[in-house]
Amino acid sequence: MSGSAHSEHAESKVRYGMVIDLDKCTGCGACSVACQQENNVSFRPDESDKLRTLSWMTLYRLENGADYPDYRAAMLPRPCMHCDSPHHSPCTFVCPVNATIRDEHTGIVDHVAVRCIGCRYCMVACPYHARSFNWWDPTWPKSMEAMLTPEVSPRMRGVVEKCTFCHHRLNLARDRARLNGEDPDTVLYTPACVEACPARAITFGNLKDPNSEVAKLAKDSRAFRILEKLHTEPKVYYLSSAQWIRRQSDNGL
Amino acid sequence: MDKALIPEGVKRCPLPVFGLWMLFLSAVIAWGIYAGYTVLFKGLNVTGLNNYFGFGLYITVDLGIIALGAGAFFSGFMYYGLSRFFPRLKELHKIINLAVIVGFCCYTGALLVLLLEIGQPLRGWFGYWHANVHSMLTEVIFCISCYAIVLVIEFVPIILENRKLDAIKPLHIFGHNLHEIMAVFAMTGTFLSFFHQGSLGGVPGVMFGRPFAYRTGFFIWPWTFFLFTLSAMACGPAFTAIICRIIEKVSRKTLVDRSVYELIAKITGSLLLIYLIFKSLDTLYWALDTAPGFGLKLSDFYRAPYGMWLLFAELGVCGVLPIILLLTPQTRNSNGLLFLGFFLNCAGIVINRFAMTVEALAIPVMPFDQWAVYIPTWAEWAPCIAMLAYGAVIVSLSYRYLPIFPREKELNP
Numbered sequence: 001m002s003g004s005a006h007s008e009h010a011e012s013k014v015r016y017g018m019v020i021d022l023d024k025c026t027g028c029g030a031c032s033v034a035c036q037q038e039n040n041v042s043f044r045p046d047e048s049d050k051l052r053t054l055s056w057m058t059l060y061r062l063e064n065g066a067d068y069p070d071y072r073a074a075m076l077p078r079p080c081m082h083c084d085s086p087h088h089s090p091c092t093f094v095c096p097v098n099a100t101i102r103d104e105h106t107g108i109v110d111h112v113a114v115r116c117i118g119c120r121y122c123m124v125a126c127p128y129h130a131r132s133f134n135w136w137d138p139t140w141p142k143s144m145e146a147m148l149t150p151e152v153s154p155r156m157r158g159v160v161e162k163c164t165f166c167h168h169r170l171n172l173a174r175d176r177a178r179l180n181g182e183d184p185d186t187v188l189y190t191p192a193c194v195e196a197c198p199a200r201a202i203t204f205g206n207l208k209d210p211n212s213e214v215a216k217l218a219k220d221s222r223a224f225r226i227l228e229k230l231h232t233e234p235k236v237y238y239l240s241s242a243q244w245i246r247r248q249s250d251n252g253l
Numbered sequence: 254m255d256k257a258l259i260p261e262g263v264k265r266c267p268l269p270v271f272g273l274w275m276l277f278l279s280a281v282i283a284w285g286i287y288a289g290y291t292v293l294f295k296g297l298n299v300t301g302l303n304n305y306f307g308f309g310l311y312i313t314v315d316l317g318i319i320a321l322g323a324g325a326f327f328s329g330f331m332y333y334g335l336s337r338f339f340p341r342l343k344e345l346h347k348i349i350n351l352a353v354i355v356g357f358c359c360y361t362g363a364l365l366v367l368l369l370e371i372g373q374p375l376r377g378w379f380g381y382w383h384a385n386v387h388s389m390l391t392e393v394i395f396c397i398s399c400y401a402i403v404l405v406i407e408f409v410p411i412i413l414e415n416r417k418l419d420a421i422k423p424l425h426i427f428g429h430n431l432h433e434i435m436a437v438f439a440m441t442g443t444f445l446s447f448f449h450q451g452s453l454g455g456v457p458g459v460m461f462g463r464p465f466a467y468r469t470g471f472f473i474w475p476w477t478f479f480l481f482t483l484s485a486m487a488c489g490p491a492f493t494a495i496i497c498r499i500i501e502k503v504s505r506k507t508l509v510d511r512s513v514y515e516l517i518a519k520i521t522g523s524l525l526l527i528y529l530i531f532k533s534l535d536t537l538y539w540a541l542d543t544a545p546g547f548g549l550k551l552s553d554f555y556r557a558p559y560g561m562w563l564l565f566a567e568l569g570v571c572g573v574l575p576i577i578l579l580l581t582p583q584t585r586n587s588n589g590l591l592f593l594g595f596f597l598n599c600a601g602i603v604i605n606r607f608a609m610t611v612e613a614l615a616i617p618v619m620p621f622d623q624w625a626v627y628i629p630t631w632a633e634w635a636p637c638i639a640m641l642a643y644g645a646v647i648v649s650l651s652y653r654y655l656p657i658f659p660r661e662k663e664l665n666p
Contacts, residue, residue, distance in 0.1 A: 051303035051625065062621050076621070083462075088387065090462035096390035097376075097383040117379050118297075118372020120307030121390050127462035127618035129305065133372065135298040157296050158372030226619060229547050230462050248620045251548025 013186050015084070015107040016165055017207035017235035018194075019217040020077055022245060024201035027075030032057040034196030035079070037147070038166060040154045042138030054132040056080070056163040057193055064244040074245055077202070079193065080130040080163035081226070081234035082109045090232055091122035091131070100160075105185065107207075107235055108165050116159040123160055127227055128234075131162040165204070166191035207235060224249050258417055260656040263665070266504070271653060278642045278649070285639020288632045292369045299632040303625075308610045310629040311370040314637040316453055316606035318359040319397070320481070321599055323489030325356020325404060326446035329439035331520070344516050347509045350411050350657040351500075351648075352493045357404040358644035364401055366640055389455035396449030403442040407435065414656055447482055454481025457609040464547040465554050466613040468539060476535045477609065483531065487524035488602040490517045491595040498592055500652055507664040518591055522579030525598055529572045532605075536568070548620075556624055559612040563604060571601025 035041065035057040047053055057079050064072040082102075083089035089109050091100050099116040102109045111122075111131075123131040137157045140148065148154070151168040155161045166189070173189035186206075194202045205214035217223065222239040226249050240246055255268045265271070291299050302309045332349050336342035345352075368374050380394035413419060413428030451474065457466035458475025468475040494517045501508050540551045555561040578584045578594030585591050615625055651657055 049303070051305055052298070053304070060619075060621050085461075090460060093459065093461075094388050094390065094456075096385055096388040096394055097379040098385045099379075099383070115376075115379060115383055116373065117376040119370070119390060120302075120372070121388070121456070123304060123307040124614060125460045125462055129619070129622065132304050133297070133302075133307065135303075136296060156373075160372075227462075227547075230464070230618075232462055251620050253548040 012105040012107070013206075013208065014105070015207040015235065016170075016204070017082070017107070017214055017218065017237065018079065018165070018191075019203045019214050019223070019237045019239060021201045021203075021217075022074050022076060022238055022240040023222070023242070024199045025075050025077060025197075026199050026201075027059060027061075028198060029059055030196045030198055031077050031193035031202060032059055034192040035163065038149055038152070038192035039164070040138075040148050040152045041161070042134075042140060042154065044136065052133075052135050054134065054161065056130075056132070056161070058129070062245055062248060064242075072242065072244060074240070074242065076238070076245075077193070078128060078130065078226075079165075079236060080109060081128050081232065081236045082107060082163075082165060083232040084235050085231055085233040090125040090127065094121045094125045095119075096121065106170065108167055108170070109162075110164055110167060111160065111162055113153065113155045113159045113161060118158040118160065120160060127230060127232070131160050133160050134158060166193075226250070229253055258415060258654045260416055260654070262662045263656075264506075265653050271649070274649065275646065278646050281642035282639045282646070285636045285642070288635030288639070289365075289369050292632055292636070293374065297372055299630060301628045301630045301633060303627075305625040306611065306614050306627040308614060309627055310611075310633040310637060311366050312610045313603075313607045314640070315363045315366055315370070316610065317603040318640070319363050319453060320450065320485040320488055320602050320606065321492040322356045322359025322363075323446060323450060323485035324352040324491075324493035325359075325407070325489070326400070326442050327486045327489050328352040328493065329407070330443040333436040333439040334443065341516065344510070344513050347513050347658065347660050348493060348497060348517075350655075350659075351497055352490070353404065353407045353411065354648060354651050354657065355493050355496050355644070356489075357401075357408045358647045360397065360401045360404055362640040362643055364397060365643070366636055367397075369636055389452045389459055392448060392452035393456065396445050396452060400442055400445040400449055403438055403445060406431070406438050407442065410435065411651070411655055411657060415654055446485075450482040450485040451478040454478045454609075457613055463613060463618060464544055464549050465616050466609060467543065468535065469543065476531075480528065480532055480535060483524065483528045484602050484605060487521050487528050488599045491521040491598045493517070494521075495592065495595050495599065496648065500648070504652070506661065508658040508661055510660060510664070514591060515585060518579045518585050518594065521598060522576055522594070525572070526576045526580065529568065529576060532572075533568065536564075554612075554616050556615075558626060559608075559615050563608055563612065567601050567604040567608065571597045571604060575601065 039056060041054050041056055043054065057077055060076040060078055062074045062076050084107055089102055092102050092109060096119060097115055097117055100109060100111045100122050120133055123133060134155050134157045138154045169189045169191060173187040174184040177184040177187045188205060191204055194204045203214050203217055205212040207215050207218060209215055217239060218237045220239055222241050223237045224246050225234045225237055228250050259265050300309065328345050328349055331342045332345040368377065371377060380391060384391045410428045410431040413424050419425050454477035455475055458468040458470065458477030460466045468477050470476045470478065494514055497509055544551060555564065575594040575597040578590050611627055617624055
């Protein structure tokens with residue numbers, strides 16, 4: 001963890017962000033599955049209780065509320081928004097033990113599972129429901145244990161977890177940069193969901209680099225963020241040309 | 254042996270009757286301990302909590318009883334701090350011991366429930382070690398544990414007044430000296446509890462991503478910080494009065510002068526009035542400014558089963574009505590109406606704590622999200638009910654073996 005979580009944004013070179021094009025998204029769920037696989041997100045034999053599901057990348061179904069033939073639907077993948085509001089994110093502001101902190105050098109909101117006391121205040125404070133609680137001990141079928149990602153620690157029962165923008169991939173990229181004599185603070189990497197998306201609907205990169213694709217897309221006329229009025233300043237942008245989708249993003253404001 | 258422990262000159266029920274009562278309470282506590290063990294052993298999956306309702310019955314009960322236990326800090330503040338300037342407040346001397354005991358039960362009971370509430374109870378001390386100074390919950394952790402220690406210190410001299418313990422000279426001197434400096438602890442407790450009650454209010458108030466709970470405020474404190482403190486001051490002494498009345502009813506004795514109830518009614522009624530004015534202003538500002546600013550209407554926040562009736566119950570039935578009952582001399586003269594006023598006062602504050610925790614989470618902030626409902630399981634009810642039984646055990650033992658009511662002998666010749 002570098003930088004102070006309590007300062008205003010540091011003079012960093014990078015601010016990792018994501019753009020998800022809803023016009024391209026088919027709702028196939030590959031991003032969600034890839035995220036689960038990559039980050040060792042455990043699951044239950046019976047996943048019917050969706051309010052207790054562990055999910056870092058949830059797919060929401062959006063509907064325009066009209067009747068056929070005007071009916072429209074879309075899928076909205078929702079990772080952690082890695083809120084960039086000045087001073088604090090909603091979750092980092094409330095955690096009593098500094099288990100969730102924003103790295104001011106990257107803008108990534110991290111969660112330190114081994115420090116989390118499981119008070120769930122961060123879950124309560126997050127308007128995006130981006131956090132899940134480990135209600136049970138994490139288990140995988142025996143045949144799947146060999147497929148666990150070695151770079152990501154499984155989380156124990158009684159702690160909260162959430163999307164980290166595949167922080168471990170960033171660390172690997174930084175290590176690689178150091179070995180190659182490059183600046184580790186400006187590396188680019190690809191989270192698992194971006195890699196898995198067959199429609200190339202997800203773009204990831206440095207929002208601070210005006211030449212990056214993600215920064216350009218974030219300024220696109222189709223771009224919007226969810227609940228802008230809350231001033232949580234999400235670093236996840238969505239693209240859509242459908243007005244009814246954009247209207248839903250901020251309670252019609 | 255039992256008779257030798259009972260304060261001189263007072264009568265208590267026969268030991269077998271008391272034993273049966275203790276047995277009943279022990280059974281309830283055992284049920285709660287079993288539930289607690291289940292939660293610790295199996296995890297919070299045995300509760301009704303989920304990813305939407307991270308806070309539930311445990312937190313509601315914690316917040317509720319901490320408010321009801323505020324009689325200890327506020328009575329102490331009035332008696333030790335303000336009675337020099339307002340001699341009428343010296344009347345509280347007749348009930349101050351009970352206020353301390355009730356506060357002790359509430360705070361230690363809340364700590365026990367909190368132990369179950371967190372997913373990793375063995376890491377509870379991280380709140381001190383990795384403290385986030387910006388988090389209201391950090392302030393809660395510090396203040397609740399420090400104030401629980403203060404309440405233990407305040408309770409010790411009362412225990413040492415037991416006939417047998419008082420006969421031991423070193424203990425008598427120790428207890429007497431503690432009494433002498435009790436004002437210091439009472440004021441320390443006032444300071445701690447003020448911030449604790451406030452930071453409990455701050456827990457929902459600072460969540461700027463949650464429009465139902467979020468409140469603007471004064472410097473770093475949201476309005477809920479002050480509203481929680483004020484409401485706790487308004488209901489704490491009322492709860493102490495209710496407990497006192499229950500003991501009177503059960504023991505069929507008069508334990509405090511009626512003037513004490515009258516005084517508490519005037520104090521809590523006035524404070525409830527002040528609270529209700531500020532609470533109404535806060536609600537209006539939130540409904541007319543804060544919520545619309547987030548694209549939400551007042552009606553968006555109230556849907557079955559957490560309908561608008563909750564707001565009416567909290568501010569009307571349990572707000573305006575007890576103010577009328579407690580501040581009108583005619584209704585105050587009637588015991589039934591007086592204690593109905595105290596009860597409604599306490600019930601309103603508990604509803605408020607429920608609304609600020611559970612109801613606040615039912616409302617989907619994202620427009621395409623779902624409205625969720627939370628139903629507590631037995632594993633949540635049992636420890637909470639057991640905590641009440643734990644309080645009843647402490648109060649029963651204290652009443653039987655400690656001289657907590659200085660006027661009991663004179664009032665029951």
